[in-house]
Amino acid sequence: MDLNCPNCGGGVPHNLKYAKLVVCPQCQTSLFLEDDAVRNAGERSAIADDPSIFTIGLPFDYRGVAYVPHGRFRFDYGQGYWDEWWVGADTGEALWVSVDEGDIVMQKPMELKSAPPYERLSLGQTLKVGSDQLKVTEKNWSRCLGYEGELPEVIAVGEEHGYVHLSGPNGLLLTVEYYSDKTQIFRGHWIDPFEVKTL
Ligand SMILES: [Zn+2]
DSSP states (O other): OEEEOTTTOOEEEOOOTTOOEEEOTTTOEEEEEETTEEEEEEEEOOOOOOOOSOOTTOOEEETTEEEEEEEEEEEEOSSOEEEEEEEEETTSOEEEEEEETTEEEEEEEOOOSOOOOGGGOOTTOEEEETTEEEEEEEEEEEEEEEEEEEESSOOOTTOEEEEEEEEOGGGEEEEEEEOSSOEEEEEEEEEOGGGEEEO
């Protein structure tokens, strides 16, 4: 389905039925998608075009599965930034791929009735989440610097959220994100960047 940008009238490609936020490729206006309607989100977003392992629309292979990046958020965490790519797989599922310089982690949302409260977690603490035995390896705040492409979440530029990394054996990583209105958990693994091959 193609939509038109309410700011510049240009076409806005829209591949994902669950996309909620799309940046107009012509004028960089951020657009909300709601019930097949498109609404100006009232801000522009652009991400500095520095070298990146991924490119929107350019497929890559990881361990025999083909993925296509649809969009990304960029977050500042004080000592630098990371990108969170929203990626669709040829298996039909979608996931997040986070890139912090050379480190890459693939994660999917995890259903959990309740997450450990941010205030109660401290660095080095061990805890069990679901069946995973984990250790708190990072606890910090981050701020959204911008985004591009198509995304399934609406996060404003400048919006801040707390996050905690919970690490387990064999590269297991759970990330808990604390927003003012919700807490989300993502579960996945660190992956070897050399196994990511552009198609
Ligand atoms: Zn536009």
